[in-house]
Amino acid sequence: MRSLYLLATLLLNQRAAIALSLSTTELVEQLFLDFTIDEVVQNDTRGFPIVEPWASEYVNATQEGRFGDAVWARYHISGDVDSSTGIIEGTNLTVLQSIEEDALGYRSSEPELYANALLFYGNTSKTDSHTDIIDLFTTIAQQTPEEAQESLNKRVTYGIKCSTGNLAYKSSCLSLLQNMSQSRSNIGNIRRIYTYSSCNLRVGPYHGSYTDLSYYTAHSVARLIEDQCTYCPACTNNLRVSGYSPKNSGHRKVCLSSKRTGCSP
Ligand SMILES: *[C@@H]1O[C@H](CO)[C@@H](O)[C@H](O)[C@H]1NC(C)=O
Ligand SMILES: *[C@@H]1O[C@H](CO)[C@@H](O)[C@H](O)[C@H]1NC(C)=O
Ligand SMILES: *[C@@H]1O[C@H](CO)[C@@H](O)[C@H](O)[C@H]1NC(C)=O
């Protein structure tokens, strides 16, 4: 029974794959999709644990050309993501942060493969529900390999802290992220970076260019805060966001919340 089912699944999978002319026995993309379809369908992963529903989603999304969804499934496939916090067990990283970390590493150390991957992901289906991942790949591609390495070195020091007060609506913060400047120029002598409805992005006091940061970096940090510090108060309500990245010797403080004043050092 089980083998008949498996055979049927295999045939179905092969048909779908032929439609997209993707191999079921080879990696369709080297960097982020490191299981073949057959390995997942046959649960033959040489000891690597894979769990449902992510195993099926990996296969479905790959074969349907939803490559952002496929990457999302890949980062969940071993079942070690905490469903309430979104953090991967044994790390302090959310799934998106983990994808970002890996992408920065590849951009820095494998620029040619990264460029190929970008073309591949650019082909993703219109029904892909994780085009945020594709956008992330595109944004990282705009950094030089050296800048990507620098971001990788720096991001570990951002140490995002979440707050439970001054909660802004997540939807406002997402619009803020979309609308704010992402220029490489330094922020300089200002405290208010951008406001969108309930959501405010502010920075600590200016101490000269040495500890300043660019709009580009403030945007990346704000995205990490948004990703890591989302709450669902009483869970009857819209999602909210509040958090900050403390100042350190390399950069001033960055605050993303509903608060319209402050962001003290
Ligand atoms: C693969 O096999 C392991 C060990 O038998 C099992 O625990 C796991 O649930 C299986 N995964 C899938 C996706 O079927
Ligand atoms: C994968 O696709 C099959 C066939 O369309 C469907 O039955 C199954 O629910 C899908 N699995 C997931 C996890 O989306
Ligand atoms: C995660 O963060 C906690 C508290 O900030 C820290 O004690 C721990 O070492 C961190 N773990 C990893 C794997 O970075």
Ligand SMILES: *[C@@H]1O[C@H](CO)[C@@H](O)[C@H](O)[C@H]1NC(C)=O
């Ligand atoms: C993108 O899709 C087109 C049409 O299916 C295909 O010819 C091309 O090889 C794909 N590009 C990549 C990089 O996969």
Ligand SMILES: *[C@@H]1O[C@H](CO)[C@@H](O)[C@H](O)[C@H]1NC(C)=O
């Ligand atoms: C945000 O950007 C959109 C499109 O670029 C624009 O229509 C909208 O007015 C902007 N909102 C604010 C508050 O700047």
